[in-house]
Amino acid sequence: MKTKDRIVAAALQLFNERGEANVTTNHIAAHLGISPGNLYYHFRNKNDIIHCIFLQYTDHLRKSFTPVSGQESASPAVWFHYLDAIYYVMWEFRFFYANLNDILQRDPALHQQYLAVQQELAVNLQALLRELNNQQVLAIPDEEIEPLTEVLRMLVSFWVSYQLAQSLTPRISQSVLYQGVARVLLLLKPYFHLEKGRELATLMAHYQAMGSTSSDPFHK
Amino acid sequence: MKTKDRIVAAALQLFNERGEANVTTNHIAAHLGISPGNLYYHFRNKNDIIHCIFLQYTDHLRKSFTPVSGQESASPAVWFHYLDAIYYVMWEFRFFYANLNDILQRDPALHQQYLAVQQELAVNLQALLRELNNQQVLAIPDEEIEPLTEVLRMLVSFWVSYQLAQSLTPRISQSVLYQGVARVLLLLKPYFHLEKGRELATLMAHYQAMGSTSSDPFHK
DNA sequence: GTCTATATTGGGATAGAC
DNA sequence: GTCTATCCCAATATAGAC
Structure with a gap:
């Protein structure tokens, strides 16, 4: 190396x-x-190092959140895929989420790239929710899709910061990140079609279990 | 002075x-x-100054978010009161929200006080939602009240940071803070009883109007 | 490519006069 | 209470030898 x-x-x-x-x-x-x-x-400097890490970050995002075809989106396996990807990126780049504003503010070029990726994510996420509406999985009023996706992105982007503020210890655990993923599901829950209750319950149970502190001491 | x-x-x-x-x-x-x-x-130092500001902040929170009696909570006027208070505290202490983690991390004593206030807020907010359930305004499943209030507090606490990350300009406007308030309503909307649709629509319209950028140039 | 030594910078904070 | 002058320190970054 x-x-x-x-x-x-x-x-x-x-x-x-x-x-x-x-x-x-x-x-x-x-x-x-x-x-x-x-x-x-x-x-050249510390920002230069961070910029290299950021490239890995965007690589990851682009690979993990490429849209899937309409049919597939209705499969719970795909939902797991997306939610796990959310967890992974929060964990793997938690330093970035923990200091997002500082890092972006001191490096305008990086900030610009960040905004570009966020825009892609916003578009993809809105498309995904629309597709889930089409597939009779969700029933989100059309005018709520955009603001709802914004809240979801905001939730994921600042969950790490929120957790740091909620504890005196500056370390974040994997379990609290799973709790964040569970919150994403929580916000979507009211919009799920009733027939999907079973699948939804399975997902919620999974991420709640992963988020329970008892699973943490093992440092999975 | x-x-x-x-x-x-x-x-x-x-x-x-x-x-x-x-x-x-x-x-x-x-x-x-x-x-x-x-x-x-x-x-003594810069933190000491911040600490004084923080006391004003907590004062404000405690005054603005004291629980109201059960009856009153069902009144839209009270909802306006709470939502306006959210806006006000976000605006008046936006520097604090913009740098929450930095400020808390460098001053453990302040962090402890912050956690205490947050705990009070969490309790009060949960009580408020339960009361709104009782008053037939909301219909939130009991086990969702706690996680939902957490997401709401998180949303308010990091809306400023989120907005800073979303723009290359480091200034935040009053209108984007009103948009944040509107997002609070958005998350609660699915739980509102249908009979309250009228009142809810009025509230949403108000904060969406305040959040529209066209209202901003006036620096209301 | 890698090292040692050092220059630079700038904010936080203090000493002591007034 | 207020001032001027200055110290302190830590991190960033560079110069130049090897």
Whole structure:
């Protein structure tokens, strides 16, 4: 593994574990057993490192949230896929969600790219909900689809921050992220067709179980 | 007005206008035409100033969100009262919401007080929704009240942050905060009894109008 | 590519005079 | 209470040898 990649990997790990604001370039270098100067040979500055991580992030989002064909969208297996993807991205890039505004504010170029990805996600999510309406899974009034998807994106984007604010310990657990996923389902629940109650109950039960704190000590 | 109070007022204003992270103690002093040393005569440090602002914040919350008697809760006028109070606190202390995690993380004592107030709010909000259930206004399944109130608090607490992330300009407008209030109603809408459709529509229309950008240029 | 040593910066905070 | 002057510190970033 090239030094440049090792730096990115170490940065992601340390950012996630200790918070981006608490990890300096010196920490990253020390963690890898290289000098600060060496790190600056590979990256212009800290933002440059974050930008590399961000590329992985958007890659992931684009792969995980590509729309599926109409038929498929009605399958609970696909719902699991999407919801798991939400969990995964929240966990894998939690440092980013934990400091979203700081990071975006200090790097306008990154902010612009962020907005572009968010726009794609918004479009895809709205299309998905419309498709689920068509497939008789959901019954969301048309004019509510846009604001509802916005609330859902907002919920996912700031669930990590919310959880950090709710606890004195700066570490977030996997289980609280599953609780976030369960909240997504909660907000959609009133719109599910009654015939889908069974499938919905299965999903809710799953993510609630994953979100119960007792599952956490195992560090699954 | 005593210097100490002037400092707090100036800090709140500058924090709201430029973002807490971008306002140094020197800026505050310069804005008031006093010396940095003078500022430090009145406050141990910057956190100390924020703490004073936070006391105003909690004062406000406690006054605005005290529970009302069961009967009253069914009155649309009371709903307006609560929703306007949400708007007001988001606007008046938007710097705090914009930087919640940074501020809490660097001051554990403040964080503890924050958690205490949040706990009060959670209890009051749950009680309010239960009362609205009783008054035949809402029909929220009992087990959903707690998670739903959590999502609502989360929505309000991070709406400002969300809006900042959604725009390249670091200023937030009053209208986007009204949009946030409208989202609160949106999430509750599925649970409203049908007979209350009229009142609900009035509320939604009001906050949507306030949230429309065309109302903003007037800086109401 | 990697190192050591160091320059730079800027905000937080204090000392001591007035 | 208020001022001026200054210290302190930590993180970012660079210079130049190896």
